[in-house]
Amino acid sequence: xxxxxxxxxxxxxxxxxxxxxxxxxxxxxxxxxxxxxxxxxxxxxxxxxxxxxxxxxxxxxxxxxxxxxxxxxxxxxxxxxxxxxxxxxxxxxxxxxxxxxxxxxxxxxxxxxxxxxxxxxxxxxxxxxxxxxxxxxxxxxxxxxxxxxxxxxxxxxxxxxxxxxxxxxxxxxxxxxxxxxxxxxxxxxxxxxxxxxxxxxxxxxxxxxxxxxxxxxxxxxxxxxxxxxxxxxxxxxxxxxxxxxxxxxxxxxxxxxxxxxxxxxxxxxxxxxxxxxxxxxxxxxxxxxxxxxxxxxxxxxxxxxxxxxxxxxxxxxxxx
Numbered sequence: 001x002x003x004x005x006x007x008x009x010x011x012x013x014x015x016x017x018x019x020x021x022x023x024x025x026x027x028x029x030x031x032x033x034x035x036x037x038x039x040x041x042x043x044x045x046x047x048x049x050x051x052x053x054x055x056x057x058x059x060x061x062x063x064x065x066x067x068x069x070x071x072x073x074x075x076x077x078x079x080x081x082x083x084x085x086x087x088x089x090x091x092x093x094x095x096x097x098x099x100x101x102x103x104x105x106x107x108x109x110x111x112x113x114x115x116x117x118x119x120x121x122x123x124x125x126x127x128x129x130x131x132x133x134x135x136x137x138x139x140x141x142x143x144x145x146x147x148x149x150x151x152x153x154x155x156x157x158x159x160x161x162x163x164x165x166x167x168x169x170x171x172x173x174x175x176x177x178x179x180x181x182x183x184x185x186x187x188x189x190x191x192x193x194x195x196x197x198x199x200x201x202x203x204x205x206x207x208x209x210x211x212x213x214x215x216x217x218x219x220x221x222x223x224x225x226x227x228x229x230x231x232x233x234x235x236x237x238x239x240x241x242x243x244x245x246x247x248x249x250x251x252x253x254x255x256x257x258x259x260x261x262x263x264x265x266x267x268x269x270x271x272x273x274x275x276x277x278x279x280x281x282x283x284x285x286x287x288x289x290x291x292x293x294x295x296x297x298x299x300x301x302x303x304x305x306x307x308x309x310x311x312x313x314x315x316x317x318x319x320x
Contacts (some may be wrong), residue, residue: 004037004112006074007075008043012103015047016091016103018061019061019063023047024048024050025104025106026101026102026103026104027046027102028100030094030197030198031197031260033099033197034197036198036231039229039274040116040163040169040228040230041229042075044094046080046095046099047079048082048084048087049081052081058145062081066079066081074267075304082090087111088111088112089112090112091112091157092320093119096196097197098197102250119188120185120188120189121279123188123189124185126185127181127185128264129282129286131144131178131253134157135148135175135316140257141289142254145250145252152241153246156175156249158170159174159175161231169232171232172242175220175245175249176224178249178253179217179220182256183201183202183213185260186256187204188206189263190208190209191208200230202221209288213251213255219245223242223270228242228252260314264279264288265292265296268280269296276300277311278302280308280311280312283315284314287316288315289318297312297319298319300312
């Protein structure tokens with residue numbers, strides 16, 4: 001078997017052994033589900049427990065088994081552990097629409113898709129976190145600067161990748177994640193579209209958004225992923241192409257931040273308490289250095305909902 005097949009089987013066996021009779025199913029998502037994987041593709045898996053977790057102890061044990069699987073895997077493994085009850089409140093499109101069953105009973109037809117408003121909120125807010133943290137930033141302000149203005153690839157190549165032989169090298173995996181997830185957020189917010197597969201993002205963006213950034217997404221998918229397999233190319237001309245992609249990426253990041261600011265302010269000022277709560281969550285970890293955002297957060301100190309007032313006290317001190 002291949003390294004990927006070995007890794008998938010190891011996860012299935014680990015959970016089936018540790019939690020006999022409790023696993024409803026195991027799924028693979030992403031490129032290994034749709035056959036678009038390349039040499040350095042990571043492996044996305046979801047393990048689903050029957051019904052609900054039997055208390056917090058079973059959840060903790062499952063997380064411990066998952067962490068051990070990730071640590072021992074010969075390939076980069078992204079493992080998500082869910083329970084059936086949680087999924088019946090709404091499954092992510094990557095699971096319901098873009099996965100393949102590896103083990104157990106297939107329950108996807110009976111799962112509702114997560115509501116678009118919840119999907120959009122998650123994608124928008126998590127993309128702010130990626131903008132701030134994936135390339136070494138700790139805060140954001142508009143206009144954003146490169147993570148490393150002096151670097152050959154402007155700091156978008158900081159993420160280390162582990163090769164088959166165990167060697168760690170710099171790569172563009174985080175560059176791809178940064179841009180594609182921000183594009184996914186824009187698709188949800190501006191076009192009402194879910195993205196179920198990584199390979200769909202650039203085509204959906206071209207179809208539904210079709211702005212000046214569609215070409216950047218296509219180049220990143222075709223070159224960074226398709227031609228270079230997430231690795232930094234060695235040939236001078238190829239490196240020049242990658243540098244040009246990285247140079248253009250900053251413009252897209254600032255484009256996303258302008259959209260996100262509009263979205264964030266609307267959520268913070270919304271009459272939907274859940275929207276206000278979710279908008280405050282990323283601000284615990286990211287300081288969005290913007291006067292309007294700071295004022296909108298401070299205005300919630302007197303919110304009519306106690307849970308919102310409590311959430312305000314948990315944001316970064318700089319807002320208060």
